[in-house]
Amino acid sequence: MKKVAVIYWSQTGNTQQMAQLIAQGALEGGAQVECMPVSSLTPEQALEYDGLALGCPAMGAEVLEEAEFDPFFTQLEGHLQGRTLAIFGSYGWGDGEWMRSWQNRCAAAGASLVGGEGLAVCGTPAGEDEARCIALGKALA
């Protein structure tokens, strides 16, 4: 059975809700799933999973959260060649620039993204966005 980790950083719970829906989808897709905040594991531990879904909201000025998530992703970056991963996150007022930059970093690292792009949701996931999160988890599984 494929082992999937859904790893996220979230301040007000929106990206966490996305993570839980993605984990639900991966479980429905037949994977063994763990869903956890980024503070709970090392990049080395993350690389032991067959499938990775990484979530972080737009923070700062259209960047990944800088204290925990960006350092974590930066350490992973050199080990993503040939891997397929899902990336996701919630944003507020921007146009998704943080997600485009993140997608570019994944491409430069040699990773492909499930669905071809990151999943960005404005605010709290609801309705169609919830379905998109679940579908992303299923596709990753």
Ligand SMILES: Cc1cc2nc3c(=O)[nH]c(=O)nc-3n(C[C@H](O)[C@H](O)[C@H](O)COP(=O)(O)O)c2cc1C
């Ligand atoms: C310090 C800070 C910086 C933010 N910067 C951006 C930004 O650059 N672009 C944007 O669209 N939203 C920005 N936001 C809004 C968050 O991305 C949005 O509230 C998101 O839903 C938070 O996700 P979370 O509930 O998982 O923490 C910012 C929020 C905070 C608190």
